[in-house]
Amino acid sequence: MHNYLYILIAFAVIYAIRVLPLTLIRKPLRSRFLRSFLYYVPYVTLAVMTFPAIVEATQVPLAGVAALIAGAAVAFFGGSLLTVAATCCGVVFVLEWILVR
Amino acid sequence: MKQAKGAKSAFAEGVRDGIPIALGYFAVAFSLGIAARDAGLTPLQGFIASVLCTASAGEHALFTLIGAGAAAWEVALVTLITNARYFLMSCALSQRISPEMKNGHRYLVGAAVTDEIFGISIARPGALEPKYHYGAMAVAVPAWALGTALGILMGTILPGRVVSALGVALYGMFLAIIIPPARKERSVALCVVFGFLCSWAAGVLPALRELSAGTRTILLTLGLSALAALLFPRKEEPDA
Numbered sequence: 001m002h003n004y005l006y007i008l009i010a011f012a013v014i015y016a017i018r019v020l021p022l023t024l025i026r027k028p029l030r031s032r033f034l035r036s037f038l039y040y041v042p043y044v045t046l047a048v049m050t051f052p053a054i055v056e057a058t059q060v061p062l063a064g065v066a067a068l069i070a071g072a073a074v075a076f077f078g079g080s081l082l083t084v085a086a087t088c089c090g091v092v093f094v095l096e097w098i099l100v101r
Numbered sequence: 102m103k104q105a106k107g108a109k110s111a112f113a114e115g116v117r118d119g120i121p122i123a124l125g126y127f128a129v130a131f132s133l134g135i136a137a138r139d140a141g142l143t144p145l146q147g148f149i150a151s152v153l154c155t156a157s158a159g160e161h162a163l164f165t166l167i168g169a170g171a172a173a174w175e176v177a178l179v180t181l182i183t184n185a186r187y188f189l190m191s192c193a194l195s196q197r198i199s200p201e202m203k204n205g206h207r208y209l210v211g212a213a214v215t216d217e218i219f220g221i222s223i224a225r226p227g228a229l230e231p232k233y234h235y236g237a238m239a240v241a242v243p244a245w246a247l248g249t250a251l252g253i254l255m256g257t258i259l260p261g262r263v264v265s266a267l268g269v270a271l272y273g274m275f276l277a278i279i280i281p282p283a284r285k286e287r288s289v290a291l292c293v294v295f296g297f298l299c300s301w302a303a304g305v306l307p308a309l310r311e312l313s314a315g316t317r318t319i320l321l322t323l324g325l326s327a328l329a330a331l332l333f334p335r336k337e338e339p340d341a
Contacts, residue, residue: 003146003167006176010163011153013180014187019211021191023204036330042186043282043289044325046275047296048318049158049183052304054272058265071273075280081217082125084280088273089128093266100262 054088063095115236122217122237123244125274129157130245132270134252136161140168144250151246155213157271159184160249162318169313182319190219199228206231213238216278288333295325 055064067088074087130151137147142164154160162183166176191214198207210231218237222229256264283290303309303317312320 003142004149005173006163006167007146007150007153009173009176010150010159010180013177014154014156014159014184015212017181017184017188018191018214019208021188022195022198022207022211032334033330036333036335037326038185038189038192039335040289040292040326040329040333041182041322042189043279043292044296044329045183045185045318045322046158046279047293048300048321048325049162050272050275050279051297052301054269057268057272059261063265064269067269067273068276071269071276072280075276076284078281079277080125081274081277082121082128084277085125085129085270085273088269088276089266092269093262096262096265 058092059096060099062099063092066095067091111230111232112236112239115233115238116240117236118221118233119218119237119240122221123240125217126241126245127248128267129270129274130248131252131255132267133157133160133164134249134254135256135264135268136271137164137249138253138256140164142167142253144253147253148246148250151249152242155215155242155245156184156187157216157274161271165314171313175313175316178319182322185322186216187214187219190214190216190223193223194219194229197223197229202229202231210234213242215241217241288329291333292325292329296321299325 051068054068055061058064058067070091071084071088075084079087133151134144134147137150137160142150150160150163154163159180162179163176166179171179191211194210194214198210210229213234218234218241221237222234225233252267259267279289279293283293299321300317303312303321304314309317
């Protein structure tokens with residue numbers, strides 16, 4: 001399948017997700033379960049996508065583990081998006097500079 | 102006249118608030134570009150994907166699926182799952198849109214409901230001003246697309262250490278989104294911890310590890326979110 005076809009499919013789905021609530025849904029969802037379910041979806045998805053992927057993304061697993069711990073700690077103490085991302089990058093850069101020859 | 106002046110300053114404020122977002126996007130998009138390069142996308146394809154989709158996790162999943170030669174239905178389903186949070190954000194935004202707002206504005210505002218642009222738009226008091234949203238889009242979206250294209254272009258000439266360092270930026274961004282609410286709410290903290298544990302377990306357990314990473318993400322998200330909704334139903338909140 002061509003790359004542009006992949007991109008087009010993803011765009012069609014993601015645009016529908018974003019625009020349909022703005023154009024069609026004019027009242028809050030009534031089902032408490034559905035609202036709760038949708039509330040938790042982003043956190044579960046992002047958590048599942050972060051670990052163990054972050055450990056596998058680095059040349060040495062230890063660097064990924066350290067990035068996860070450092071990033072989570074900075075985020076926990078109120079670091080901004082950019083700060084947290086930069087912390088993870090910095091930890092991996094320094095550790096791999098020491099460990100990878 | 103008064104309305105036109107107000108609209109113009111709303112756009113300028115959107116640009117101003119969009120600049121820090123654009124800087125962050127550029128760095129993160131660069132690492133996204135590295136993932137796109139691994140999947141075999143050209144810089145132009147990455148640029149177009151980022152202009153159209155403006156989604157970190159969603160595009161990361163898309164590029165992973167392209168790299169794996171996934172089926173069309175898999176791309177559609179994974180895109181639906183990884184971007185489900187935008188559905189929620191748009192639902193929240195819809196409550197802040199004035200009933201008189203034209204449909205054209207709704208279609209344009211919807212094009213860039215990202216975590217950060219949504220964040221600054223919803224943080225503004227009163228009804229949503231489309232021009233504020235457009236101002237933030239005008240700086241953040243090009244930075245996002247340019248970063249992706251440059252990541253694809255330059256990922257190859259950077260040393261491996263720099264590539265894997267930038268590669269974790271995206272996961273850092275995910276942490277920045279999930280950890281603060283996990284600190285505030287025990288239910289979210291449990292979602293994050295069990296998300297980590299189950300994701301790891303699913304990659305190791307005999308039957309589950311045969312499935313693609315995308316399919317595992319779908320199954321774990323549906324299962325754990327449903328469980329969380331049953332155990333910790335949300336209280337009535339008009340818009341949180």
